[in-house]
Amino acid sequence: MSRSALEFHGVSVAYRDELVVEGVDASVPSASLCAIVGPNGAGKSTLIKAALGLVPLASGSVKVLGGSITAVRRDVGYVPQRESVDWEFPVSALEVALMGSYGRLGLFRRPGRAERAHAMDSLEQVGLAAFADRQISQLSGGQQQRVFLARALMQRAQLYLMDEPFSGVDALTEGAILRVLGELRQRGCTIVAVHHDLSTVRERFDHVLLLNKRLVAAGPVAATFTSQALQRAYGGRLAVMVDAAPGNAVTSAGH
Amino acid sequence: MAELLRLLSLQDSSTRVVMLSTASLAIAAALVGSLAMLRRRALVGDAVAHASLPGICLAWFVAGDRSLAVLLLGAFVLGLACMGTMALVQRLSKAREDATTAIAISGFFGLGIVLSRLIQNQPGGNRAGLDGFLFGKAASAVTSDAWLVLVVAGVVSATVLGLRKEFGLLCFDRAFAAGIGRPVHRLDALLLVLVAIVTVAGLPSVGVVLVVAMLVIPPAAARCWSVSLGTMLAVAAAIGAASAIIGTGLSAVLPPPGGASGGGWPTGPMIVLTAAALFVLSLLVAPQQGLLTAMWRRHRLRSSVQSSSGSMR
Amino acid sequence: MIDPALELAPWLTADDLWTMATAVLASVACGLVGCWLVLRRLSLLGDAISHAVLPGIAGAFLLTGTRDVLPMLLGATVIGIATAFLSSALGRWGRVDRDAAMGVTFTSLFALGVVMMSLAARQVDLDPGCVLYGLLEFVPFDTVDLLGVRVPRAAAWLGAVLAVDVVLMLALFKELRATSFDAAHAASLGIRVGVVHLGLMAAVAANTVVAFESVGSILVVAMLVAPGATARLWTDRLVPMLWLATAIASATAIVGYLVALELNTSAAGMIATISMVGYVGSVGAVVTIGATRRSSQSGRPFFSEPLP
Numbered sequence: 001m002s003r004s005a006l007e008f009h010g011v012s013v014a015y016r017d018e019l020v021v022e023g024v025d026a027s028v029p030s031a032s033l034c035a036i037v038g039p040n041g042a043g044k045s046t047l048i049k050a051a052l053g054l055v056p057l058a059s060g061s062v063k064v065l066g067g068s069i070t071a072v073r074r075d076v077g078y079v080p081q082r083e084s085v086d087w088e089f090p091v092s093a094l095e096v097a098l099m100g101s102y103g104r105l106g107l108f109r110r111p112g113r114a115e116r117a118h119a120m121d122s123l124e125q126v127g128l129a130a131f132a133d134r135q136i137s138q139l140s141g142g143q144q145q146r147v148f149l150a151r152a153l154m155q156r157a158q159l160y161l162m163d164e165p166f167s168g169v170d171a172l173t174e175g176a177i178l179r180v181l182g183e184l185r186q187r188g189c190t191i192v193a194v195h196h197d198l199s200t201v202r203e204r205f206d207h208v209l210l211l212n213k214r215l216v217a218a219g220p221v222a223a224t225f226t227s228q229a230l231q232r233a234y235g236g237r238l239a240v241m242v243d244a245a246p247g248n249a250v251t252s253a254g255h
Numbered sequence: 256m257a258e259l260l261r262l263l264s265l266q267d268s269s270t271r272v273v274m275l276s277t278a279s280l281a282i283a284a285a286l287v288g289s290l291a292m293l294r295r296r297a298l299v300g301d302a303v304a305h306a307s308l309p310g311i312c313l314a315w316f317v318a319g320d321r322s323l324a325v326l327l328l329g330a331f332v333l334g335l336a337c338m339g340t341m342a343l344v345q346r347l348s349k350a351r352e353d354a355t356t357a358i359a360i361s362g363f364f365g366l367g368i369v370l371s372r373l374i375q376n377q378p379g380g381n382r383a384g385l386d387g388f389l390f391g392k393a394a395s396a397v398t399s400d401a402w403l404v405l406v407v408a409g410v411v412s413a414t415v416l417g418l419r420k421e422f423g424l425l426c427f428d429r430a431f432a433a434g435i436g437r438p439v440h441r442l443d444a445l446l447l448v449l450v451a452i453v454t455v456a457g458l459p460s461v462g463v464v465l466v467v468a469m470l471v472i473p474p475a476a477a478r479c480w481s482v483s484l485g486t487m488l489a490v491a492a493a494i495g496a497a498s499a500i501i502g503t504g505l506s507a508v509l510p511p512p513g514g515a516s517g518g519g520w521p522t523g524p525m526i527v528l529t530a531a532a533l534f535v536l537s538l539l540v541a542p543q544q545g546l547l548t549a550m551w552r553r554h555r556l557r558s559s560v561q562s563s564s565g566s567m568r
Numbered sequence: 569m570i571d572p573a574l575e576l577a578p579w580l581t582a583d584d585l586w587t588m589a590t591a592v593l594a595s596v597a598c599g600l601v602g603c604w605l606v607l608r609r610l611s612l613l614g615d616a617i618s619h620a621v622l623p624g625i626a627g628a629f630l631l632t633g634t635r636d637v638l639p640m641l642l643g644a645t646v647i648g649i650a651t652a653f654l655s656s657a658l659g660r661w662g663r664v665d666r667d668a669a670m671g672v673t674f675t676s677l678f679a680l681g682v683v684m685m686s687l688a689a690r691q692v693d694l695d696p697g698c699v700l701y702g703l704l705e706f707v708p709f710d711t712v713d714l715l716g717v718r719v720p721r722a723a724a725w726l727g728a729v730l731a732v733d734v735v736l737m738l739a740l741f742k743e744l745r746a747t748s749f750d751a752a753h754a755a756s757l758g759i760r761v762g763v764v765h766l767g768l769m770a771a772v773a774a775n776t777v778v779a780f781e782s783v784g785s786i787l788v789v790a791m792l793v794a795p796g797a798t799a800r801l802w803t804d805r806l807v808p809m810l811w812l813a814t815a816i817a818s819a820t821a822i823v824g825y826l827v828a829l830e831l832n833t834s835a836a837g838m839i840a841t842i843s844m845v846g847y848v849g850s851v852g853a854v855v856t857i858g859a860t861r862r863s864s865q866s867g868r869p870f871f872s873e874p875l876p
Contacts (some may be wrong), residue, residue: 017552052756069397070758078756088349089607090806101748102742103757110742144668162754199804241713297668298612305786343847347855353667354797355847357611359788362844368701368787368837369828376832389700390682463617464700464786465682468675474663475672521686524679531676538661544663 001209005030005159005190010060015073019058019213020046026209026218031188033181035195035221038211044194045081048161050130051192052078060172065159074103077157079148087137088191093147094132097115099124100154104182122150125183127176128222142173151176153184160184161201162193201225276401278409278461278499281469281526284453285495286415288470289477289488291450295428298448299338301467302359303454306330306337308367308463311388315374323400327455337363364463390462390521400459407456411449415488422446423484460503461523467528469495475493476534479541494533504528569656583708584829586720590707591821591839593726597733599795599817601811606796607748608754608768612667613652614792616674617769618785620651622681626776629688637725639795641777648773651677651768654871702784703824704835722782729778733771740764745806783836791817795845803851820846 004027012085021043021159028034032078036044049055051062053069058254077100097119098111111119123129126146133141139147143163152160166174181191195201201208201221208225210216210233217229293298307330314329337359344355415422424432425442431437456468474493477491506520539546580588605614624647628639651673658671709720733855737744746754747764755761772792779788799812831838 014556016554017549019556049650049752052463054752070689073756073758078753079751080756081752084752086607086609086748088351090800090804090809091749092805095745095806096749099742099746102746102759105742108750138804148753155757168837212612213684235688241732292664294669295665295667297665297811301615303673340848344851348801348851349848350797350801350851351606351609351611353609354606354611354793354800357615357789358792358797358844358847360615361786361788361793361840362847363842364700364786365790365837365840368784368834369831369841370833371617372833372837373831399717465675465679467671467776468679471668475658475668480665493766521682524682527675527679528683528719532670533677534672549661 003030004028005065006192007063008047008051008060011047011050012058012060013018013043013050013055013060015046015055015059016245021050021211022214023060024211024215025095026215028190028192028209029206030190030208031185032190032193032203033185034190034207034209035243036192036209036211037195037198037225037233038200038216041051042212043234044211045163047209048078048192048194049165051161052076059155074155075158076211077152077160079152079160079162081163081187082141082167091129091136091137092133093123093136093139093143093150094119094145096136097150099246101149103155117152119150122146122153125180126150142169145169146173146176149180153180158189158191160191162191164194164196166193167196198230230241268564269471272401272405272501273502276408277503277526278496279412280404280453280457280460281473281490281495281499283408283411283415284457284466284469285410285473285477285491286488287446288452289474289484289491290415290422290426290446291470292474292476292478293484294443294446297471298356298467299341300450300470301456302337302341302356302363303334303451304458304463304466305360305367305460306363307335307455308388309333309363310367310372311458312367312370312374314371323360323459324403327458330455330458331451331515333363334455337447338447341555342559380561388458388463390464390523404456404459407452411452411456412492414445414449418442418445419488421485428552460499465523465527469499472527472530472534473498474538476530478539494530494537498526498530498533502529505529580829584654584825586723587704587835588721588724588822588825590720590782591704591825591835592818593730593837594788595795595817595821596814597730597792598705598724598743598775598779599770599813600730600733600737600790600810601775602794603796603799603813604744604748604768605772605798606793607806610650611797612670612774613655613769613792616655617648617791618649618668618780618792620677620681621648621773621777621780623647623677623684624681626681626684626688629685635726637721637778641774644777645770646774647677648776649769650770652765653774654719654735683813700784700786701834702780702782702787702827702836704782705736707782721830725778726782729775733775734766740767744768750829783839787836787840790840790843794820794847796848796852798843801847801854816846 008024008026008027011021011024012019015251020041024047036047038044044175046055050057051064051069053062062069063077069076072173097113100122101109101111101115101118120129120132123132126145126149129145129152131143136147143167149165152162169177184191197203202225206221207219208221210220210224210229212235213231216233217224217226273318280389288297288300291299310333311326313333314326318325325341341355341359344350421432421437421442424437425439425446429439432442453470454466456564457469461469473491473495474487476494477487477489480490481487500527503522506525508524509520537545540548542548572875602611602614607612621644622780624644625640627647629642632639654673655666655670658664658672659666664672707720707722710721711719712724712841713719714724719808741763743754743759745760746757747761751761775789776785776792779791783791795813795817796809798816800810803812804807820843821839823844827842830840
């Protein structure tokens with residue numbers, strides 16, 4: 001198997017008659033925590049969907065865990081943006097976590113006792129075991145986000161693709177999510193997350209893709225996440241002093 | 256052919272009034288429908304239309320009068336009652352709006368069927384008059400009724416055009432409209448009342464089931480052509496009027512399909528089909544978003560992507 | 569099965585009971601499929617499909633010249649799926665919202681159906697009015713022999729459709745739940761979201777066609793939407809919701825039929841009316857119970873917060 005968990009080769013994606021991702025060549029090393037960063041409309045979510053095979057490619061190819069997505073789908077976990085979810089749907093937190101096992105179960109087969117135990121474990125990991133029977137809309141935004149993390153954990157994947165896992169969550173949830181992501185990486189999993197908060201990229205991630213339709217820069221955070229690269233990604237609209245004072249100088253830009 | 260020309264040139268005075276009233280109603284419906292669509296209330300008219308059937312029956316029971324004005328008044332009252340119930344259900348519970356609308360459409364129509372069967376059972380009760388409301392029969396409308404519809408349509412159109420700015424703001428950004436002191440609740444209510452009025456006024460010509468088409472299809476077609484509210488209203492009104500005139504004309508002059516004994520072409524469906532044809536045309540050839548136009552642009556994009564990625568390798 | 573029931577309710581005839589059984593089958597079959605429409609916010613698509621099957625039925629009739637069920641079922645199912653497809657395509661291409669797109673699609677198709685029916689009127693009496701409100705009362709006059717028992721043809725068809733519905737729902741329960749809740753995630757698991765959607769639309773269309781002959785195309789909407797929407801008000805869990813919807817569907821059909829019999833009026837119309845009354849009543853009851861619970865917890869009076 002290759003050393004890269006995820007490779008993009010000249011990937012372009014079009015919606016209707018407009019290119020939203022153009023000729024991206026990049027790779028994400030195994031067992032890394034990678035952030036995809038860029039302004040609004042930069043194609044960050046689209047790039048993740050392209051990796052999952054959820055949008056057709058206009059050109060190029062994607063290698064996931066060394067193969068095509070259809071072959072390794074079971075080893076890829078996905079946490080979509082909050083908008084894709086029907087919050088009024090009648091499911092409990094435990095049932096949402098159980099959905100992580102659906103990919104492995106065939107027709108007519110329902111999740112059994114083993115899956116339920118595992119789903120409870122996953123909820124336990126994100127600190128929500130006590131809320132297993134709550135309907136999903138009765139949880140707070142941060143708790144909902146953690147339930148989705150539990151659903152991804154349920155998949156026992158090697159690669160996790162997350163679309164803004166930290167959007168709209170409080171500090172407590174942020175800490176819980178980060179702890180889980182850290183544990184996953186220790187086990188050799190790769191995490192790729194769309195991320196909006198530039199001030200926290202350095203402390204949370206070790207790899208970064210800077211995107212603005214085209215790839216601006218990619219590589220280890222220390223070497224790649226520089227003010228010049230950010231200027232290029234955000235088109236100079238951003239006064240950045242990342243190098244001077246990491247972690248506090250940059251305020252949110254892409255919201 | 257000669258008959259069609261005679262009809263379209265409006266030489267016959269009663270045809271002229273009927274045609275004029277149907278066309279003016281279509282214009283009013285297109286104007287109100289555009290706003291309702293932008294306010295995401297496209298199918299409220301459908302619920303009102305179906306609720307009008309029990310309204311007509313109740314008016315028959317209460318007034319014992321068969322004049323069109325009385326029956327339509329009953330339809331209007333029940334239409335408002337239907338919208339009021341829907342709004343109340345929406346406000347009080349987490350019930351889904353689409354489910355509420357669907358249940359209202361079906362439930363009120365069911366009530367109408369129940370009542371009309373009861374009328375049928377009564378001595379002297381005859382549903383023939385009510386059946387006309389299901390599919391419409393503009394071609395045989397009485398001149399005095401046509402005048403009534405003409406006046407109603409005129410008032411509605413004038414209201415929409417007069418309050419165009421306010422309605423536009425309401426549809427685009429309700430919170431902002433409220434913030435600068437516009438009476439958004441009253442505007443919303445007024446829009447719904449206007450929807451109820453044009454729906455009820457359209458019943459005699461287009462019928463219960465299809466009258467919502469006059470509220471939905473011309474605005475949807477106009478959407479393809481326009482980027483501003485003003486042009487959208489104008490194009491919708493034009494498409495509505497054209498469908499009404501062509502549809503009524505066709506149903507009047509085409510040789511009846513069922514031979515001499517069978518009824519003629521049903522007016523309502525002919526108007527709707529004309530509007531649908533204009534919609535499809537708009538969808539295909541509109542300059543900004545037309546399907547054919549977009550396919551051409553996409554084709555150009557794809558070839559440019561392929562040639563550029565080819566040159567990179 | 570019929571005889572003991574007759575002893576219990578001696579004022580009913582065997583025909584009454586068969587008609588009632590047909591209504592219950594139609595209501596339960598539609599109600600179960602309809603739960604998924606309600607959950608996916610597609611209730612109005614049920615309305616659209618039930619209108620739009622008219623040209624499919626008329627077309628099948630014009631082509632074959634008979635009123636056989638199979639060609640009509642096929643024609644209507646095809647048009648039903650086309651409605652779902654056209655509505656979403658129009659929504660995307662015409663940049664109109666989903667409601668408006670459905671409004672355009674189903675009124676156009678329904679108008680086409682009425683015109684086609686006027687064409688067919690020369691050959692046989694197809695009354696568009698009957699299409700709208702059905703002829704539940706005539707169900708017992710058209711029977712087939714099933715294992716030695718004379719069963720109304722409509723009841724046999726509806727029973728078969730209900731069985732297919734139940735098997736499909738058991739087979740695809742996970743997939744239906746996952747795609748309805750979070751389509752993006754379901755797709756990432758490799759579930760064919762589009763195929764599941766198409767299958768649901770086909771089921772709705774098939775149910776509508778089989779049920780509409782007895783209850784009519786507009787009233788079938790009440791059977792599709794009301795049980796699921798009403799059940800959803802009372803429970804936050806999926807499986808209880810499906811059971812409750814089944815119970816509500818049966819109860820509405822029975823009560824509606826009995827009331828209509830008493831008043832000597834349209835049974836299908838009465839079932840739709842009772843569905844609506846049950847829905848509005850449930851909204852009232854759930855709101856009142858919720859307000860009572862809140863006020864007893866916090867000592868606040870009913871509706872202490874101003875209505876929005």
